[in-house]
Amino acid sequence: MSNTRLITGDAVKQMQEIDSSSIDLIIADPPYNLGKNYGNNYDAKKFDEYLSFTNSWLQQAHRLLKYNGTVYVFMGFRFISYLFNILERDLKMYFRNWIVWHYTQGIGKTKGFSPRHDDILMFTKSDEFKFNLDAVRVPQKYYRERNNMRGANPGDVWEFSHVHYCNGNRQNHPTQKPEGLIERMVLASSCKGDRVLDPFSGSGTTLRVCQQLKRDCIGIEINSDYVKMTQKRLSEPFKGFDSVDPRMERVPLDLRRPDIRDEYLENHKKWFLSNHENAMKKFVQSVESVYGDQSSKQLSLFE
Incomplete structure (x- = not known):
């Protein structure tokens, strides 16, 4: 504390x-x-x-x-x-x-x-x-x-x-x-x-x-x-910081190899969105817009 x-x-x-x-x-x-x-x-x-x-x-x-x-x-x-x-x-x-x-x-x-x-x-x-x-x-x-x-x-x-x-x-x-x-x-x-x-x-x-x-x-x-x-x-209860750098919500392009993409998605939350629960939705949307349903299993980590 x-x-x-x-x-x-x-x-x-x-x-x-x-x-x-x-x-x-x-x-x-x-x-x-x-x-x-x-x-x-x-x-x-x-x-x-x-x-x-x-x-x-x-x-x-x-x-x-x-x-x-x-x-x-x-x-x-x-x-x-x-x-x-x-x-x-x-x-x-x-x-x-x-x-x-x-x-x-x-x-x-x-x-x-x-x-x-x-x-x-x-x-x-x-x-x-x-x-x-x-x-x-x-x-x-x-x-x-x-x-x-x-x-x-x-x-x-x-x-x-x-x-x-x-x-x-x-x-x-x-x-x-x-x-x-x-x-x-x-x-x-x-x-x-x-x-x-x-x-x-x-x-x-x-x-x-x-x-x-x-x-x-x-x-x-x-x-x-x-x-x-x-x-x-x-x-007051903490629900996440009230602002985030917009870059934190994006997913890198060229993560076509499943093994690299899976490793990255597993780490993105703790690396970039800790204390920013309110930004998770936009990140998931970014992943889906680039990679479609190829990463549905990994995206479950953000639910």
């Missing part, structure tokens, strides 16, 4: 109370300073005030991370260059990836191009860091014997749908992140029993994901209403 701890309070002040070098992974989705209403506080600091706030919590994040720890930070376009500068030049952290979260629906503009992505920076505290590639591979489009049947690196452009208002897991929060998006970070950069911190817990997605993936997690949230909402969310 994982240990989840949810703290009500200011991120910087509460982070100061946590022991140095005690956190394996930090996933942070701070306010972007775009004027959004988060209930009891508005996301509308003056430019220099916001940079000072960013610098303060990042310094704490650096202190808290273990030597081999990793931080992922969501950030809007206006401040991401400043964030990068603090992480790399001021804190001397190691840049790993600039991840693009691509989504298909968003704000519609009549002048200029509508935004369809968010940016996520991945930095590590040192040149030694955890990265569990096998835990986050995606199915290949084509199977070739020289390739790893286990799947391919997902790359740095991630497609996950927003958690739409019709989704049963939708919370009353303006910037709720998809569970599948957070799942990839947790699986890639931590192991079971590791300690994860989300200093801006919001709707509680990171805590919910860690709860299911058997990581200990600390969440900090300034809005007491969101804390109560998260506590309720953590107590």
Whole structure:
């Protein structure tokens, strides 16, 4: 069982109370300073005030991370260059990836191009860091014997749908992140029993994901209403994460040899769709559309 701890309070002040070098992974989705209403506080600091706030919590994040720890930070376009500068030049952290979260629906503009992505920076505290590639591979489009049947690196452009208002897991929060998006970070950069911190817990997605993936997690949230909402969310039965990379639902082409196809289908569920029971139906449809009834015996594994 994982240990989840949810703290009500200011991120910087509460982070100061946590022991140095005690956190394996930090996933942070701070306010972007775009004027959004988060209930009891508005996301509308003056430019220099916001940079000072960013610098303060990042310094704490650096202190808290273990030597081999990793931080992922969501950030809007206006401040991401400043964030990068603090992480790399001021804190001397190691840049790993600039991840693009691509989504298909968003704000519609009549002048200029509508935004369809968010940016996520991945930095590590040192040149030694955890990265569990096998835990986050995606199915290949084509199977070739020289390739790893286990799947391919997902790359740095991630497609996950927003958690739409019709989704049963939708919370009353303006910037709720998809569970599948957070799942990839947790699986890639931590192991079971590791300690994860989300200093801006919001709707509680990171805590919910860690709860299911058997990581200990600390969440900090300034809005007491969101804390109560998260506590309720953590107590609800788990029916599968609310989002999945669409590539996880596809079956590789060229699995014509029955022995290779049978082996692959037996492993697909545990490799790619663990915690995603709600994606099984689409995967079965993909198999049937490519291979017809040749794999009916193997498809029974997904029922």
